[in-house]
Amino acid sequence: MSLIVQKYGGSSVSNAESIKRVAKRIVETRKAGNDVVVAVSAMGDTTDELLDLAHEVAPIPAPRELDMLLTAGERISMALLAMAIKNLGHEARSYTGSQAGMITDARHGAARIVDVTPGRVQEALTDGAIAIVAGFQGFNRGTGDITTLGRGGSDTTAVALAAALHADVCEIYTDVDGIFTADPRVVPHARKIDRITSEEMLELAAAGSKVLHIRAVEYARRHGVTLHVRTSFNGNLGTIVYNPAAPGLDENGEAVEEPIISGVAIDLSEAKITVVGVPDIPGKAAQIFNIVAKTGANIDMIVQNVSAAATGLTDISFTLPKSEAQSVLTALTVEKEQVGFQSLQHDDQIGKLALVGAGMRTNSGVSAKLFTALFEAGINIEMISTSEIRISVVTRADTIHEAARVVHTAFGLDAEDVAVVYAGTGR
Numbered sequence: 001m002s003l004i005v006q007k008y009g010g011s012s013v014s015n016a017e018s019i020k021r022v023a024k025r026i027v028e029t030r031k032a033g034n035d036v037v038v039a040v041s042a043m044g045d046t047t048d049e050l051l052d053l054a055h056e057v058a059p060i061p062a063p064r065e066l067d068m069l070l071t072a073g074e075r076i077s078m079a080l081l082a083m084a085i086k087n088l089g090h091e092a093r094s095y096t097g098s099q100a101g102m103i104t105d106a107r108h109g110a111a112r113i114v115d116v117t118p119g120r121v122q123e124a125l126t127d128g129a130i131a132i133v134a135g136f137q138g139f140n141r142g143t144g145d146i147t148t149l150g151r152g153g154s155d156t157t158a159v160a161l162a163a164a165l166h167a168d169v170c171e172i173y174t175d176v177d178g179i180f181t182a183d184p185r186v187v188p189h190a191r192k193i194d195r196i197t198s199e200e201m202l203e204l205a206a207a208g209s210k211v212l213h214i215r216a217v218e219y220a221r222r223h224g225v226t227l228h229v230r231t232s233f234n235g236n237l238g239t240i241v242y243n244p245a246a247p248g249l250d251e252n253g254e255a256v257e258e259p260i261i262s263g264v265a266i267d268l269s270e271a272k273i274t275v276v277g278v279p280d281i282p283g284k285a286a287q288i289f290n291i292v293a294k295t296g297a298n299i300d301m302i303v304q305n306v307s308a309a310a311t312g313l314t315d316i317s318f319t320l321p322k323s324e325a326q327s328v329l330t331a332l333t334v335e336k337e338q339v340g341f342q343s344l345q346h347d348d349q350i351g352k353l354a355l356v357g358a359g360m361r362t363n364s365g366v367s368a369k370l371f372t373a374l375f376e377a378g379i380n381i382e383m384i385s386t387s388e389i390r391i392s393v394v395t396r397a398d399t400i401h402e403a404a405r406v407v408h409t410a411f412g413l414d415a416e417d418v419a420v421v422y423a424g425t426g427r
Contacts, residue, residue, distance in 0.1 A: 002168040003125070004029060007039040007135065007158035011175045011422075012232040013077045014044035022173075022232055023084035026130060030090060035125045037165065039135040039158035040081055042073025047136075047151075063108035067137075067148045071096070074134035074154070082132045091129040095120060097146075098139030100131075101164075102157060104147045106140045111147035113138060113156065113219075116164035125165075133161060152213030159216045163223035170220065171228045172212060175422045178229050178238030179204075179211050181263040184419030186401050187408045191415035193262060195240045198227075200262045200356050203390040207354030208267025217241065233422040260359035260366065261411045266404050267352040268397055270300060271325040272383070274317040275332065277342025280307035287339050288316060288332070295331050297324040300352075301385040301392065313342070317383065319394060322348050350382065351400025354392040355407060361388055373410035379403050 006026065013019050030036050041047075050069055054061040061069075078094040085092035101117035124131040135154025138147045149156050155172060162170035179201070180190040196204075198221035205214035211229060220227050220241065230238025278284050285304065292299060300319040307314035320328065329344055360366050370391055374381060379402065383394035395403055408414060 003035045005037045005162040005167045005170045008173045010041045037131045041154040046073040067108045071137040078132045078134045093124045094132040097137035100133040102138035104138035110150040155213040155216035159219045162225045173232040181413040188418045189414040203356040204265045207265035209265040260363045261357035265354045270319045271322045271348040274345040277313045280314045295327045349397045351397040377406040
C-alpha cells in the first residue's frame with residue numbers, strides 16, 4: 001500500500017461541482033489501495049476576497065487578525081471536501097493546520113515551518129480514513145496563535161506533510177497538465193515537460209514560474225520528496241520533479257542526459273533601482289546594500305558599471321520586488337549624503353526572462369543563441385545574471401511576452417499543439 005499526499009489549489013475546488021469532482025478523484029485513489037492525505041486551498045478567489053474585505057474595514061489590518069481571517073477560506077474548503085467524500089461512502093476527517101501539527105515560527109503572513117507533528121493525521125490513516133488538511137496555515141507554540149505561510153503556502157503544506165509522513169509521492173493538482181517549457185498563457189505552443197530536476201524547478205520558480213511555489217520545491221528537494229504536478233481536470237500524467245542526484249530516465253527506463261534547456265520563465269513583478277554617481281572606492285557597495293538589507297528587501301540581480309575615469313564615479317543597479325521598492329528608495333535617500341551618491345532612479349516597467357536547463361553545464365553556445373534571438377526580435381537587454389543552469393536577462397515590460405515566445409522558438413521548445421489551460425492563473 002502506498003501513501004499519497006495530494007494538494008488541490010483554489011481553481012480545483014472553486015465551486016460545489018468542482019469539489020465533488022475532486023472528491024471523486026480522491027476516492028478513486030483510495031479505492032486503488034492507497035492511503036490518502038489531502039492538502040486543500042481556499043475556494044477560487046476566496047483569499048483575495050477576504051483580503052479586499054480586510055482592507056475595506058482597516059487600511060492596514062492587524063497581522064494577527066488578518067491571519068485569523070484568511071485561514072477561514074481553507075477551513076471552508078476542507079470541511080466541504082470531507083462532506084463530499086463521506087457522501088461517496090468513504091470516511092474522511094478534516095483538520096486545520098494546527099490540528100495537523102504544522103508548527104511554524106511566530107511571523108504572521110509569511111510564517112516558516114519549524115516542525116511537523118502529524119499525529120492526528122496518522123491516526124486517521126490508521127483508522128482507514130482519508131485525512132483532509134487545510135493548506136496555507138500553521139500554529140506557533142510560543143504565542144499560541146494561528147499563522148499563515150504566505151501565498152502559495154498550500155504547496156508547502158502538502159510537501160511538509162509528505163516529508164513527515166514519508167509519503168511515496170506528493171501530487172500537486174493545478175489547472176494545467178503539468179510543468180511546461182513556458183507559461184502557456186504567454187507561449188501557446190509551450191510543451192509539457194515529463195520530468196524535471198528539483199534544481200531546475202527551483203530556478204524556474206525563482207524566475208517567475210507560477211506552477212509550483214519556490215518554498216515547496218526547496219522543501220521537497222531538501223527532504224527527498226518526489227513531486228508529481230498534474231491537473232485535476234483530467235486523468236493525464238503530469239510532470240515528475242525528482243532529485244537531481246538520481247539519473248534522468250526516458251519512457252523505457254533508460255538513463256538519459258538532461259536536456260540542454262528545460263524551460264523559459266518570465267516575471268513582471270520586479271522593479272529596478274539605480275544608484276547613480278557612487279564613488280568607486282572600497283566599501284561603498286557594502287554601505288548601499290547594508291541600507292537595503294535593513295528594509296528587509298529581497299534583492300535579485302545586481303550590476304555595477306565600470307567607473308568613469310574622469311570622475312571616479314560608477315552606477316549600481318539592482319532589481320527587487322515592486323512592493324519593496326519605495327521603502328528602499330526612502331532608506332537610501334535618508335543616507336544619501338553619508339554614502340555620497342548623486343541620485344536615484346526607479347524603473348517599475350521592466351520584465352525578467354530566465355532560461356533554465358541542467359544541460360547548460362556541458363553545452364556551449366547557449367548565451368549566444370539567447371542573445372541572437374532577442375537581437376533579431378529587436379529586444380534590448382538591460383541586465384544579465386547567470387548561474388550554472390540559468391541565464392536571466394532584464395528587458396522592458398512591454399516586450400517580455402514577445403521575448404518569451406522568440407526564445408522559446410529559438411531553442412526548439414515549441415510543441416505542435418496549443419497547450420490547454422483549464423482554469424485560474426496557473427497555481
